[in-house]
Amino acid sequence: MMSASSHPRPALTVDVVIFTLKSSRLQVLLIQRARQPFAGDWALPGGFVSMEEPLEEAAMRELLEETGIREAYLEQLYTYGDPDRDPRGRVVSVAYYALIPSDAQVRSQGGSDASQARWFPIDELPKLAFDHNDIIAYGLRRLRYKLEYSAVGFQLLPEDFTLGELQRTYEIILGEKLDKRNFRRRILQAGIIEPTHRFKSGEGRPARLYRYRPDAVAEVKARRLFP
Amino acid sequence: MMSASSHPRPALTVDVVIFTLKSSRLQVLLIQRARQPFAGDWALPGGFVSMEEPLEEAAMRELLEETGIREAYLEQLYTYGDPDRDPRGRVVSVAYYALIPSDAQVRSQGGSDASQARWFPIDELPKLAFDHNDIIAYGLRRLRYKLEYSAVGFQLLPEDFTLGELQRTYEIILGEKLDKRNFRRRILQAGIIEPTHRFKSGEGRPARLYRYRPDAVAEVKARRLFP
């Protein structure tokens, strides 16, 4: 029951799992803790929610502080509230995950606090502070799951991208090879991306560039996109 | 960034969308607020999270206080943190939903506070306090979605149930008729429920009773169960 009294309150934080593609791998941004507890350990970017700040804005602020990026795909994951998760006392954390494009200019150094920041491939994570390993594991599960029935994948790519790049993105995250023709047919049928008139050349034949259709519904209701 | 200082903290509550089947309809338990703000309006059961209490336990406690029920399917929904959602100040709420069996003995009167409690069919909700209409709408969406690829439906039925009852449950919640033979084939194929040796008689031919297989994985990974 609501009451206006003020009991002692748990502290409230946000933590953000920031995903990107780097060196053809899915990576997560971690920062090295300067203070106790877990001083020296790696942890997710996160911090306290201030009194007037919406939760999503707090998550965006963490993203901005650690990467310098102002806009990204951001989604609430889960709220972690085990009373023992922080040795300093009761701290409840609302976890988010963010996808940032592989071409974004990230200053992964010198966030608001002088702590070190680094990208870690998802399969080479160190042991993290608090319950952050669990949070990342859950974030990864959600991301994979989401790829299967939506088209969020392109949020990890530059604004314009080729179908080959998109397919590689899916393969990296899902960890399996996909059939080129089936992939193209389905991703286009979903109607979430559209061809541009531009091409990208490099090795081999130039590839048509595609982009997100801002008017599209990002979720494909009907059925899973991939096996 | 974490710091051990203590800024002013948002208040933290849990709210619980309690679903049940009554009179062949999906219903939600609401309580009438005795106090300001929104005095007299209906609202979700909910309350402050105490310092040592896990979130899920706080949600269970609310469920117990309002219904007298100790065990039920319970799942975290989403965390609502708009700074303006409560006129008294900053209140962040972790929302849960619960499914309680249609045969459970609910004392829907005289919870811990003397406020009135009542079941409302999901399509006859009054205008609720705070953002509680949004929370219920989201809870319903999640429940429907979950029915399509898992078998949570039976959580709303007695321990033993017939396939006819289960199918009616699905039809009530999804709001569409399902084909009997296809329903049975798929729900059994999913391997989440198993036949007992008992039967239930009433009108017409007695029906075999089924029950949940406690050892089963509740989620059917592969594919949606229903269209």
Added chain:
DNA sequence: CCAAAAGTGTTTGCTCTACACCCATGG
């Protein structure tokens, strides 16, 4: 002209859907 990646359709198998009749009981 060779290497590299882009681009493109068709066949096959499987899964989902639609559909109708007999069975067991209680009144």
Added chain:
DNA sequence: CCATGGGTGTAGAGCAAACACTTTTGG
């Protein structure tokens, strides 16, 4: 014996999976 809900199989359609060759460019 009649009314009521329980229980069962199959054929056809639509979707998903598997599969190989041609095209375009840069070096």
